[in-house]
Amino acid sequence: MKLGDISVGMVELMGRAVSALGHDPQPLFGQYQLDDLKLRSPDARISIPRFMRLGHACIERFAIPWLGLEMGRQSSPGIHGLAGLVAQTAPDIRSACKAVTEFELLSSFNARGQSQFAIEQGEGVAHFYSISPYNAYNLFVVDSVLGGWVQMLRWLSGRDDLVKRLEFEFKAPHYLEHYDHYFSCELRFAAERNAVVLHDWALDLPSRHRCASTHQGLKQLAERELERVRLGLSFREVIERAIGPLLKGQTPTLDMIAHRLNMAPWTVRRRLNAEGISFQQVMNDTRRDLAVSYVRDTTLTLGEIAYLLGFGSTAAFQRAFKRWTGQAPGRFREEARLPK
Template identity: 25%
Template sequence: MSGLKTGTPGDGVESPLCEDAQQPSNIGSYALAIAKALEASHVDSVRIFRAVGIPANLSIDPMTRLSTTTMTRLYRACVDVTNNPYFGLTVAKFLQLPHLHALGYSLAASGSLMDFCRRLERYFRLVTQAAKVSLTEVDDEVLLRFEYLVEFCGEREDAFFGFMVRTMRLLYRPEFNPLRVELHRPMPHEGAEPYEVLFCAPVSFSQVSGLLVFDKADLLQNLSGSCPELAQASDSIVISYLARLDKNDVITGVTQKIIEFLPNGKCSRDKVASALCMSPAVLQRKLSERGTTFQQLLDNTRKELACNYLRQASRPVTEITFLLGFNDTSNFTRAFKSWTGLSPTDFRRQP
């Protein structure tokens, strides 16, 4: 294996490994999979990493970030040294959920692949700020779209799409395949066969955005490795890291404070505004500029937490009621029914 090391969180390289702090950043531990792919190709990964300005003792701390320019430069060097136009697909074999830190554990503990995709949609900024994920349902299909906000090299797209499908097969069943795949990258001159072999689905290239299309029925199946408690705990860790990463993002900051204040029953707009060092009026204006309100964020956060808590069979409804800041179970039940159309008891009875 290479000389890259997995340090403990907090002792790794400072975030501005990104040579331009204004550039979208990417989780640094992703590069550990690239190192393994280089070593499997009989290439000294330490030499290549140093050549592109990445230190040999890269940490798994999710706050250790690499700039998009650095990632592109690294992949270009890897393709050149291995003479492998499909190097990104090779990296997909070595990417593992722990490379995504707490988000990886949250994904692994998801109750279904639909939950898996929703977590990616919510928390993908921890992986990279260079792309935005959106999830839509159209009839019997689920579309997971990747919109690239800056230039995004094809090998990165190959690696993550390959990783996604491999991981979903691991969590659900080995024969699981997407219905179709669309890639933003152009097709390599050598052809599309390695993509078709990996995805077992039609693949198109040079599209406006990246897209994975799935059968909705597959995504709704319960996963045998589901663990709501682990998913909930990991989500909280992801949100705390995003708050540090997106210091100027008001929605992330408000969401984190709502989660922090709900259990004591004192989660008001004024209290959250004070915790964020701004007046309630300024907070309201900032949220309005983002197309939302404090009440919408409060309701959405409560709904998400409530669903996660109710999946934890050991938690009684009375406990969940107070964890979400409600005074009594009848108020919680009315709110939950308005959010989901189901009572908490009926929600728990679902398969």
């Protein structure tokens, strides 16, 4: 199981933001083999670790730690792919927010989770899943996602007052002063979640770009595409994707996974048996594959990786990793980074 991937549309957005900040991203993109042909491909994806390294490289090269904030400002419905177009033509703000999160899988997948939209005490909350622990490589991701949602709301409503509050899991960063240039609402750092909280009165506001017939057509297309994606997964892959978001700090049980999938535990077991594999095998293989990706493709410490994979201690993770790969994780990381 890989950490995830994302549409190259987000790379195009990154380039747009870098250019808006007065720099030329093309030489750097070339180093990552991201040419115009690939950026025009409707099905092209970039892995999550590679996307984060590219963003960090832009931040370092051009000294723009607030890159994600500018990405949010430069965002548009088309960047979100089919989900964005469904949202753009939706009748109201509530429906638009639901569309962006409901069809997110059509343009991105992350083993850590999926965005959600919910009503809490009358207020709309667009919730971006946790990607902690935070470091120089991933702060811009949260900035760009929340900023993009805010920009979407501006686009749909023609107003800048729909958002009541923005919540960020990470502590206020060193570029804190830049947030005031991009947002006009309350900001909460070191919060329990990453979220855009809308005023209760904002949910029923009509969209300026609503079109009932086009919306229904696009929504039906998105639903068919989402079903096609899901039907293309084996049941083992379905279980892997359910395990990933639940691993943080714990080892998910069969009952937990069954509950997440709204299935009976015996149904999960039976369907896995039909594919010739057990739940425990899927759990072990998922942890192993994610462990290799985390060690090879990220800068997370071994302790952080151990926590994200549900191990009780770093030592327990190191023993498991050596059993899986024949190497200690530190040595594996060193060799993976040697010039090929």
